[in-house]
Amino acid sequence: MALTVSQVARLAKISIRALHHYDELGLLCPSDRSEAGYRLYSQADLQKLQQVLFFKELGFPLEDIRRILGDPTFDLRTALRMQRQLLTERAARLDALVHAVDTALDALEKGTHVDKEAMFEAFGDFDPSKYEEEAKQRWGDTEAYKESARRTARYKKEDWKRIKEEGDALFQALADLLAAGTSAASASAMDLAEAHRQYLGKWFYACPPAMHRGLGEMYVADTRFTENIDKVRPGLSLFLRDSFAANAERQGAADAPCG
Amino acid sequence: MALTVSQVARLAKISIRALHHYDELGLLCPSDRSEAGYRLYSQADLQKLQQVLFFKELGFPLEDIRRILGDPTFDLRTALRMQRQLLTERAARLDALVHAVDTALDALEKGTHVDKEAMFEAFGDFDPSKYEEEAKQRWGDTEAYKESARRTARYKKEDWKRIKEEGDALFQALADLLAAGTSAASASAMDLAEAHRQYLGKWFYACPPAMHRGLGEMYVADTRFTENIDKVRPGLSLFLRDSFAANAERQGAADAPCG
DNA sequence: GCTTGACCCTCACGCGACGTGAGGCCCTAC
DNA sequence: GTAGGGCCTCACGTCGCGTGAGGGTCAAGC
Incomplete structure (x- = not known):
C-alpha cells in the first residue's frame, strides 16, 4: 500500500525534489520509512498532499499551508x-x-x-x-x-501580515479586558467588538451587527474556533460572543442569524 | 525632461530596486547619468520600460525580454x-x-x-x-x-527552448542547403519547407501552404525579419521564401494571401 | 557656511520554491 | 559480481527582486 517518492511524484505530477522539500519544511512528512531510509507514503499522506496542492494552487505560501493544515481552527x-x-x-x-x-x-x-x-x-x-x-x-x-x-x-506584499496583525491586536485587546475582569457588556468591550466588526467589513466582507453576533455564536459553538481563540486566553471565545452580542444589541440589531 | 529613479518607479508602479535590477541585466539602462552618477531616464527609456512591463505581464522571463527587445526580428x-x-x-x-x-x-x-x-x-x-x-x-x-x-x-520548463531549437535547426538545415548551392525548388529544400510548415502547425497555429508562402514573402518584405534571418546565412530569407513557395505549389496551394 | 533630511549610489546577502548535480547506499536481475 | 535504476543526503544555483549597510548628493532653512 505504501508508495515511494517517485510513485507519489508521478501521481501528483510534481517533482521528487518538491516532495523532499515538503518533507524538510515539515509540511508533508511521509508517515513511514523503509529500513533503508526510503520515504514511504500512506493513503492518508496522499490526502494531505491533495490538500497541500489545493492551497498551493490558491497561491498560499508553503509556510502558511503548513500552519493551515496543522491548525484546524485557522480562519x-x-x-x-x-x-x-x-x-x-x-x-x-x-x-x-x-x-x-x-x-x-x-x-x-x-x-x-x-x-x-x-x-x-x-x-x-x-x-x-x-x-x-x-x-x-x-x-x-x-x-x-x-x-x-x-x-x-x-x-x-505585506497586506496579509498587516491585516492579520490588526485582527490579532483586536483579539488581544479584548483578551486584556477579560484578564482585567471587565464585563463583556462594558462600553470598552463593545467598542472593541464594534472595531472588530468594522475591521471585517474593511478587509473581508460586509458584516452587519446581526451577522457579527452570529460569528460570536460560532466561536463558542464550533470547537475548532473555540480551542484556538482560547489559546490567546482561556474563556476568550465566550467573552467575544458576549461582547459581540452586546455590541449588536447596542447597534440595534434584530435577531437575524449569521450568514 | 529626464526623470530620476523614484519618479520612474512611481509612474510605473514598480520599485526602485527593480529599475536597478533591469539596469544590471542590461534590460533597461537609463540613457543618461548625472554628474553625481544618478540615473536619468528619457522619454524613450519610458517607452522601453512600457514594453518591458508588457512582456513581463505576459510572463516572459526578463532575460528573454532583453533578447526580444534587443532583436527586432524576434518572431x-x-x-x-x-x-x-x-x-x-x-x-x-x-x-x-x-x-x-x-x-x-x-x-x-x-x-x-x-x-x-x-x-x-x-x-x-x-x-x-x-x-x-x-x-x-x-x-x-x-x-x-x-x-x-x-x-x-x-x-x-524547457518547452520554449526545445521548440526554438527545433525551429532553429530547420532554418540551419535550409541554410546548409543554400550553402551547398542546392536549389530552393529541390525536393530536399521543399521537404524542409514542409517540415517547417508542420512545425508551425504542431507548436503554434495551423498554417496551410498558402499562408506559409505568405510567411515567406514576409521574410523578405519585412526588413526586421530579413536582417535577422540573413544573420544565419546571407540570402537565407530569399531562399526560404522560394522554398516555401515551391513547397506550397507542390502541396497544391491556391494563390491565397497569408493570414 | 552648516546642518538636516530627502534622495541617490553601490555592494551584498536573503528569500521562496524548488532545480540540479555530487557522492554514495540499496536492490533486483542477469 | 556487476550493471541499472531508484533512493538517500548535502549543498549550491536560479529568478526577480527585497532589504539593509555604508556612504555620497542636493536643495532648504538657519
Missing part, C-alpha cells in the same frame, strides 16, 4: 474570501492581457508592418501623464501623496 | 500565440479555482462544520486511481509510459 472563511478576491483580480487581469495579445495579433496579421509602439497603444496602460493625473486626483499633490505613493508598493 | 507572432495559449489556460484554471473556493465558502456558510475532506471533494482533481487510469489509457503501462511520465515534468 478558513476569511482566508478563502481574500483568496477569492485575489483570484478574480488575477483572472480579470489575464482576460485583459489575452485581449491585448489578440489586438496585437490582429494588427500583425493584417498589417504585417506593425511596429511595437502601435502594439502597445492597444494595451494603453502606461501613459505617464494619465497615471500622474489619476494619482493627483486621488491624493492631491501633497506630502501625504508622496508618502503614500512610496508606501503602497510595500503594502501589496 | 513576435508565434511568441504571442504561445503566450495567448498560456494565458487562456491560466485563466481557465483560475476560473476553476474561483469556483472551487465558492463551493467551499458555500459549504462553510451553510454547515459551518464542513470538514476539509468534503471541501476537497468539490475540487475533485486529485484522485490517484483516476490519474493512474488516465495515464494508462494514454500511454499504456509500458516502458515508454514510465519514461514519458518522467520527462513531462521537465518538458514544461
Whole structure:
C-alpha cells in the first residue's frame, strides 16, 4: 500500500525534489520509512498532499499551508474570501492581457508592418501623464501623496501580515479586558467588538451587527474556533460572543442569524 | 525632461530596486547619468520600460525580454500565440479555482462544520486511481509510459527552448542547403519547407501552404525579419521564401494571401 | 557656511520554491 | 559480481527582486 517518492511524484505530477522539500519544511512528512531510509507514503499522506496542492494552487505560501493544515481552527472563511478576491483580480487581469495579445495579433496579421509602439497603444496602460493625473486626483499633490505613493508598493506584499496583525491586536485587546475582569457588556468591550466588526467589513466582507453576533455564536459553538481563540486566553471565545452580542444589541440589531 | 529613479518607479508602479535590477541585466539602462552618477531616464527609456512591463505581464522571463527587445526580428507572432495559449489556460484554471473556493465558502456558510475532506471533494482533481487510469489509457503501462511520465515534468520548463531549437535547426538545415548551392525548388529544400510548415502547425497555429508562402514573402518584405534571418546565412530569407513557395505549389496551394 | 533630511549610489546577502548535480547506499536481475 | 535504476543526503544555483549597510548628493532653512 505504501508508495515511494517517485510513485507519489508521478501521481501528483510534481517533482521528487518538491516532495523532499515538503518533507524538510515539515509540511508533508511521509508517515513511514523503509529500513533503508526510503520515504514511504500512506493513503492518508496522499490526502494531505491533495490538500497541500489545493492551497498551493490558491497561491498560499508553503509556510502558511503548513500552519493551515496543522491548525484546524485557522480562519478558513476569511482566508478563502481574500483568496477569492485575489483570484478574480488575477483572472480579470489575464482576460485583459489575452485581449491585448489578440489586438496585437490582429494588427500583425493584417498589417504585417506593425511596429511595437502601435502594439502597445492597444494595451494603453502606461501613459505617464494619465497615471500622474489619476494619482493627483486621488491624493492631491501633497506630502501625504508622496508618502503614500512610496508606501503602497510595500503594502501589496505585506497586506496579509498587516491585516492579520490588526485582527490579532483586536483579539488581544479584548483578551486584556477579560484578564482585567471587565464585563463583556462594558462600553470598552463593545467598542472593541464594534472595531472588530468594522475591521471585517474593511478587509473581508460586509458584516452587519446581526451577522457579527452570529460569528460570536460560532466561536463558542464550533470547537475548532473555540480551542484556538482560547489559546490567546482561556474563556476568550465566550467573552467575544458576549461582547459581540452586546455590541449588536447596542447597534440595534434584530435577531437575524449569521450568514 | 529626464526623470530620476523614484519618479520612474512611481509612474510605473514598480520599485526602485527593480529599475536597478533591469539596469544590471542590461534590460533597461537609463540613457543618461548625472554628474553625481544618478540615473536619468528619457522619454524613450519610458517607452522601453512600457514594453518591458508588457512582456513581463505576459510572463516572459526578463532575460528573454532583453533578447526580444534587443532583436527586432524576434518572431513576435508565434511568441504571442504561445503566450495567448498560456494565458487562456491560466485563466481557465483560475476560473476553476474561483469556483472551487465558492463551493467551499458555500459549504462553510451553510454547515459551518464542513470538514476539509468534503471541501476537497468539490475540487475533485486529485484522485490517484483516476490519474493512474488516465495515464494508462494514454500511454499504456509500458516502458515508454514510465519514461514519458518522467520527462513531462521537465518538458514544461524547457518547452520554449526545445521548440526554438527545433525551429532553429530547420532554418540551419535550409541554410546548409543554400550553402551547398542546392536549389530552393529541390525536393530536399521543399521537404524542409514542409517540415517547417508542420512545425508551425504542431507548436503554434495551423498554417496551410498558402499562408506559409505568405510567411515567406514576409521574410523578405519585412526588413526586421530579413536582417535577422540573413544573420544565419546571407540570402537565407530569399531562399526560404522560394522554398516555401515551391513547397506550397507542390502541396497544391491556391494563390491565397497569408493570414 | 552648516546642518538636516530627502534622495541617490553601490555592494551584498536573503528569500521562496524548488532545480540540479555530487557522492554514495540499496536492490533486483542477469 | 556487476550493471541499472531508484533512493538517500548535502549543498549550491536560479529568478526577480527585497532589504539593509555604508556612504555620497542636493536643495532648504538657519
